[in-house]
Structures are given as structure tokens and as C-alpha cells.
Amino acid sequence: MNSIIITAILVLSLLGVALAVVLYLVAQRFKVIEDPRIDLVEAVLPGANCGGCGYPGCRGFAEAFVKTDDIGSMFCPVGGNDTMAKAAEVIGQTAEAKDPMIAVVRCSGSPEYRKRVVEYDGASSCKLATALYSGDTGCQYGCLGLGDCVAVCKFDAIHIDPVTLLPVVDEEKCTACGACVKACPKFIIELRKKGPKGKRIYVSCINKDKGGPARKACQVACIGCGKCVKVCPHEAITLENNLAYIDYNKCKLCRKCVEECPTGAILEINFPPRKPKVEGQTESVENN
């Protein structure tokens, strides 16, 4: 009886020791040497795993970050400059500061300005609706308001306004990860420079139709008249396919184009209200 127990203990102990040796040897032979900096970089990243940087999650970004020669080409939009500075410090480099960006919805076609002419009764998804038709208004470029951008936002930063039926970006929460930009089948959302104190000017329309049809479909459409191009002292505005576009790197926020635009398609955000110059002139400042 005793001898059986002793034999069993001995055999199992020997087996254990033998296997431990094997495991040790295998572990030595197939050892994965990982750059210890990857963990350090990952620790300073926000951990949102949003994919806004273009890599599969924060770990993926960290792995690429320690390997790359040019850290200037990589940027974590969620963490911003602070995070990038810390991450660069880990690998002994310095990151160049980049301008903070924000998602901008380039459509102002609320029901007030853009009449609904068709009733959509399908599943609530912009992608599905785009496969079926051009939209429930006369404008085939404008926002459908079915909220694909809301569904993909991981930061709860974009919502459909119940009155205007357009998405509104929450400036505090938006990290410019670009998920909504990719989700929008109409390509309405763009990442633009946030601007000093959040001040920015942009053309809130992507209608490429000629002036007549564009205006007929939506009162606040860009009609491609080119007045803003002429008035801009910094050559920041270009006109292509009946649509004006403001280059945010050239724009000096002088607001001349906003005054000039006959349809109010150019929006100025976070500017203080203007002093009325002429009697009866309406304020064109819109908060969005």
C-alpha cells in the first residue's frame, strides 16, 4: 500500500521535473523578444481602440510607432499633441505639434431650407438609403439624417438634431478620429482644423449642381457664384464643379466670404456676434 503511494509520488514528481525542463528549453528556444517600449507607448495612449490613427487599435499603433523612422507621419487624433509628445518621449524623440482637428458636417439643409419631397420608409441607415435613391429632398448631395455617423461614433460626440434633422458635432467630445467621415455615404463630413479658440469658417454645402437647381433644392446651398473666391484676400477659396471650398490652411478667418455669400452657405463658428453695420441687416451667425 505504502509502496504504491510512494511510487506514484515519485513518478509524478519526476514527470513534473522532466516536463518543466522541456518547457524551459522550449521557452528559451522560441522566446519572443518584444520591444519593451511598445508597452510603455501603449500605456500613454488613450486606449480607445477607435482606429482613428489608421492602425488596428492602440497596441497596433504602439507597435508601428516604435518601429517607424518618421513619427511625424503618425498621429493619434484622440490623444492629440499631449499624448504624442509623451509617446515620442518614450522613444527618445520629439513630436511636432499638429493643429487639432474636428469633424465638420457640410450640410445646412434643415427642413426649413430644404423641402422634403419624398417619404423614405426603409430601414434607418444612410448606406441603405443611398443604394436606393438620392435622398428625400431635391438635393442629391445633402444629408439624409438617418444617423450612420451617430452609430459609428465611439465618443458620443455626434447626434442628430431633432429640429434641423442634421448631425451636430459636440466640440468637447469630438476627437477627430474620422470614423464618421468614413461612415457617411454622402461624404458630407470632413475633418477640418479646429482653429484658434475653435474659430473656423467653412462652406457648409457639397452640392455640385449648377446654381439654379441647387438653389431650387435648398435655400442655403452653394450655388457656385464665385463671389467668395473674388473677395478672399488670401486665395484660400477655390471653385470647382459649382462648389466653393475653403482651404483651412490658407484661411486667415477674416470672414469676408461669409458676408459676401448670397445664400449663407458659408458658416462662421465660434466668432463673437458682429456689430450690426447697416440698419436692417440680418445676422448670419449660426451656431452649430
Add this chain to the structure above:
Amino acid sequence: MLKTFAKGGVHPPENKFSANKPIEVLPLPAKVSIPVSQHIGAPATILVAKGDKVKVGQLIAQSAGFVSANIHSSVSGTVESIDPVLDSSGYKRPAITIVVEGDEWEPTIDRSPELKRNIDADAQTIIKKIAEAGIVGLGGATFPSHVKLSVPAGKKADVLIINGVECEPYLTSDHRLMLEKGHELMVGIQLLMRALGVDKAMIGIENNKPDAIKYLTEIAKEYSGITVHALKVKYPQGGEKQLIKALINREVPSGGLPIDIGAVVHNVGTAYAVYEAVQKNKPLFERVVTVTGKNLPKPSNFLVRIGTPVSDLIAAAGGLPDDTAKVVNGGPMMGKAVTDIAVPVTKGTSGIIVFPATESKRKAESVCIRCAKCVSACPMGLEPYLLIRMSQRMMFEKMEHERVLDCMECGSCSFECPANLPLLDYIRLGKTEVNKIIRARKN
């Protein structure tokens, strides 16, 4: 027992109100808008300019590649504009708008009503004439017909199948065509047979058109090699693959074409257009369109010039009823609601259906309980309940693996779903995305 296809299928109510209404010629519209993209493939290249005078049957846009089709003017008059026009795709696409002046035809077109039975063209000439006439599949898919007739090297067709099924509810345009243009149709079929080099043609007709079956069986005796087959009524029997399965019991392999198993399928409307193109030198610029609806005063079948606004057709059928909420271009199962009734009739318009408010809304969605009704309904043997989940979760690679591209969008799954889920909508999205993935892989 009548033949039919094996897998799936549904039985929607037929509602063929216009089945006994003879084809009427619709009066000329005041203006036509002829889209240059009425077919599958590259949009045609526009040949005319604003202000040009055109005649009926004049080539106004040329086929831009092998898979593309010529487009001819359907009226005589002056080109008013070449601008994007809202068409039945729901988008504004380039179209040629012509203001109608008189009705002057190209002199080369033979307008005599006599039947021309003698076929003197050889296969190559027939295919060339079909391509020149801009003929596309008139069943609704609008695939250029000359492409289907140009059999790739190494493959051989042994049977021509003529689709007279018209399985979509409401539609009767093919039915009327078979009854009224039987002989022309037969000659058209013989032309197609010669083009393909086959000596056998089978016409498949669903059993709900006994008059057409009887009449065509009768006259088919005068033409060699053509047989008429009655089929059990079941949607979507008019699908190419379903019809082949029903008639000759062969199955098109997944991702393959009917020619892989030696069959070529053409619609009766296409066969008639082929007759007109080859024997009468008449390009495709008019077609039969059913205009129907439960509350429409006069459901009718019209011979319509391409480019005529849909609103003209509805007016001729007694005008839009007050309770109308939806106008569908095509059949009720596969057709698409138009966003404006001014959209033009195109080569693919087989019918216009006017739905009252009570029938035009989707029912409220609930949840999938995996009853598998969609699986039993799917004629392609797919699993729609699975595909919708994958599509919603953007698992497109998996969808490809589940053979989503075999889906022909017949809508049987959505029709049967007791939870009213938008199955087809999501499957269609999946197909688009899978196609994108495949294209990206090729590049």
C-alpha cells in the same frame, strides 16, 4: 405535374388587372428625356448637341465598349438639353431631352405591318444588327443582348430558353405581347436560334396565362424547333437560373452563367425587339409597359416611346388616384419606388404600378426568431437571416463566403419574413460591399 424550379419560391397575390387589355399605342409625349445609361455596363457616349434636329430611330448615343448599348431617339424633334435628369434609379443621371416635333422616322425603318418570315441574315449579321439596334434584356435586367449572344470560345449553347414567365404580380406586358405578336415573336426566336447556332428553343410560360400557352403552342407548329412549356405558377420563376432549372433541370454553378451549362435565356420582349431590329431595321426605341394598380381607373398596356415621362402613362390610364402613396417602376417584388412621377420610361421599364397608401408602407419590424421562413423561401438556397446579421455587423468577407453574390434580389425572403425585417436591403448592401472587396483584390 407541371414543371417548376426546386428550391424556395413564394406565391404573392397575382393582381393581373390588365391581362385582357390589348396593347394601345400611347400618344406622342410633348417632350422625352432619354437617359444614356439605360443598360448594365458603361453609359453610352452622347453623339448629339443642344439644338440638333433628330429623327425617330436616329442614333443619339453610341455604345461605349462591349458591355454597353446604343441609344436611339424615340421621337423626332429638337434636342433641348443634355443635362442630368432624375431617372428611375433615384439619381440624376445624364440624359438627352428632346422636344417633340411631328413624327418623322428614319427612312431605313420598315414601317409596314406585314410579317417578314424569311431569314436571310447569318449569325454574325444578326448579332451585329442586335448590337446596332441597342437591344438589351427587356425583362428588366437590361443586360446588352449582343453580349449574351456572343458565346465565349470553348463554350457551346445547345438550347435557347425564351422567358415568357412574367412571374411578377401585376405585370402583363409580356403576356399581351405573346398574344398579339405571336408570329413576330416566333421569327424573333428563330433569329436568336440562328445567332446562337442552336436548333432547339423552349418557351416557358406560367400556367396562369392559358390563352398565351394555347396560342403559342398552336402557332409554334409552323416553326421548327420551338416548343412551348406550361410551368407551375411560382415566384421567381422568371429568374434566369430558376427557369433553366424548371425547363431543362440543369443548375447554373455558383458564380457562373447559363452558358456554362449550355443554355441562353432571353425574354419574349427581347425576342420581339430582335425581330423588329433584324427584319424591319427598327432600333429599340419603344416598348410595352403595363400601367396598373388596384385603384387606377384604367389599368392598361401601352406601347411607349422610350423617354416618355411616367406621369403621361398614368394620365392615359385614368390619372393618379387620390389615395396614391407610392408609384413603383417595375414589378411589385423587384421594382423600385420612383421619387418623382416625371421620371422617364427606359428600356428596362416593364411596368408602372400605383399603390394606395394602405399598401405602400412597410410594417413595423420585430425581432428574428429564426423561424427560417426566409431560408425556405430563398430560391438560391441562401440563408437570409444569417446574411442580414453579417451585413449589419459589417462582416463582408464572411458574406462572400456565404455566397451572397448568388442573391438575385428577388425579395422572396423579405416577402415571407413574419418579423418584417429589411432582409433584402441589408443583403443588397452586403453585395455592394463584397463587390468592392473583390474589385480591390483584383487591383
